[in-house]
Amino acid sequence: MKVVVLCGGISTERDVSLISGSMIYKTLKNKGHQAIMLDVYLGFEGSTDGIFELDKDWSESVKGISEINPDISKIKAMRPDGDKNFFGPNVIKLCQEADVVFMALHGVGGEDGKVQAAFELMGITYTGTDFTSAAMAMDKTVTKDLFNAWNINTPKGIVICRKENASKADASDEKRSIYGKYVAENGSEADIVYPCIVKATNGGSSVGVSIANTPSEFDAACDEAFKYDVKAIVEQFIKGREFAVGVIDGKALPVIEIAPKEGFYDYKNKYQAGSTVETCPADLTDSQRIKLQTMAERAYKALRYKSYARMDFMMDKDDEVYCLECNTLPGMTPTSLLPQEAAAIGMDFGELCDRIINMAIGK
Numbered sequence: 001m002k003v004v005v006l007c008g009g010i011s012t013e014r015d016v017s018l019i020s021g022s023m024i025y026k027t028l029k030n031k032g033h034q035a036i037m038l039d040v041y042l043g044f045e046g047s048t049d050g051i052f053e054l055d056k057d058w059s060e061s062v063k064g065i066s067e068i069n070p071d072i073s074k075i076k077a078m079r080p081d082g083d084k085n086f087f088g089p090n091v092i093k094l095c096q097e098a099d100v101v102f103m104a105l106h107g108v109g110g111e112d113g114k115v116q117a118a119f120e121l122m123g124i125t126y127t128g129t130d131f132t133s134a135a136m137a138m139d140k141t142v143t144k145d146l147f148n149a150w151n152i153n154t155p156k157g158i159v160i161c162r163k164e165n166a167s168k169a170d171a172s173d174e175k176r177s178i179y180g181k182y183v184a185e186n187g188s189e190a191d192i193v194y195p196c197i198v199k200a201t202n203g204g205s206s207v208g209v210s211i212a213n214t215p216s217e218f219d220a221a222c223d224e225a226f227k228y229d230v231k232a233i234v235e236q237f238i239k240g241r242e243f244a245v246g247v248i249d250g251k252a253l254p255v256i257e258i259a260p261k262e263g264f265y266d267y268k269n270k271y272q273a274g275s276t277v278e279t280c281p282a283d284l285t286d287s288q289r290i291k292l293q294t295m296a297e298r299a300y301k302a303l304r305y306k307s308y309a310r311m312d313f314m315m316d317k318d319d320e321v322y323c324l325e326c327n328t329l330p331g332m333t334p335t336s337l338l339p340q341e342a343a344a345i346g347m348d349f350g351e352l353c354d355r356i357i358n359m360a361i362g363k
């Protein structure tokens with residue numbers, strides 16, 4: 001089958017996406033697919049004749065993930081034709097020639113439904129969920145509204161923006177209340193309770209997420225979150241164990257526990273080997289496990305997912321489970337969370353990639 005593995009892009013999760021992409025690409029190639037790997041933003045310059053038959057390792061130039069998220073301005077400067085069009089040279093053409101596009105993108109522009117919507121209009125078959133669910137999951141405020149509507153427990157929180165940006169956020173004037181230099185969207189009068197978590201509403205890979213214990217840490221946390229979005233979520237901090245649950249075609253996989261050796265599950269602890277202990281299946285009682293898996297399946301329905309997704313959870317000392325968010329295109333290397341969960345039911349990485357392709361082409 002002709003497959004374009006689409007990765008890279010200009011989100012803060014670019015480097016992670018390149019690793020997901022190269023792992024998927026290598027696996028598909030080994031399985032005999034005519035696979036090529038493309039950076040959605042940088043594209044491919046040159047002749048595309050017979051490109052799917054070329055004997056070339058497309059993943060050669062991909063390096064590891066550094067401790068910090070990438071400098072996107074450098075990537076933008078690499079586009080000789082300017083960056084008016086998100087899709088790089090030949091990307092659409094090659095995606096249209098392929099039987100299926102394997103979506104290995106993470107973050108804004110890829111995981112947020114925009115690429116999926118464009119592909120649907122262009123008749124391109126792609127893996128993963130559709131643009132509606134992807135867009136809803138990308139905005140953590142929408143996700144939390146859906147959780148609340150479906151009685152899926154999620155940490156209590158408020159949405160804030162800077163006063164000067166209030167007009168750019170969606171809240172209506174009568175709903176706004178003032179928090180010092182911030183404006184709360186839901187008019188909540190509650191004071192900020194410490195510790196709290198501050199996160200950009202459209203983030204991923206923990207970029208723009210911080211814990212604040214004091215008002216000055218809160219200000220710093222807001223500065224960090226507002227680098228990425230005009231809105232931020234301020235959430236109660238849940239102390240306890242962290243878990244993730246992948247869902248494929250509506251059915252939950254085994255639960256994985258994530259225990260960073262230091263601090264919380266931030267960018268560094270997510271991608272630097274050895275900094276986090278991951279246990280799958282997690283050491284849980286049956287009732288704890290069922291609670292997490294049921295909640296993951298309900299979250300999948302609430303967000304109207306198709307194909308696959310991964311949900312993130314915290315569980316406090318009283319076994320109260322909180323769903324933090326949903327990931328539309330979760331990390332896809334053999335050691336990423338969802339692939340580890342699939343391996344726990346005997347589905348290796350190659351089989352997982354095939355299953356995802358088969359769901360896309362309707363097999």
Ligand SMILES: Nc1ncnc2c1ncn2[C@@H]1O[C@H](COP(=O)(O)OP(=O)(O)O)[C@@H](O)[C@H]1O
Nearest residue numbers: 155197203204205206235236237238265312324
């Ligand atoms: N309310 C919370 N209480 C405790 N820890 C949290 C909370 N929200 C987020 N975290 C921590 O921050 C990490 C990233 O937050 P998350 O909501 O999953 O955003 P993303 O993964 O999209 O950046 C989580 O994996 C968890 O370790």
Ligand SMILES: [Mg+2]
Nearest residue numbers: 205206312325
């Ligand atoms: Mg997460």
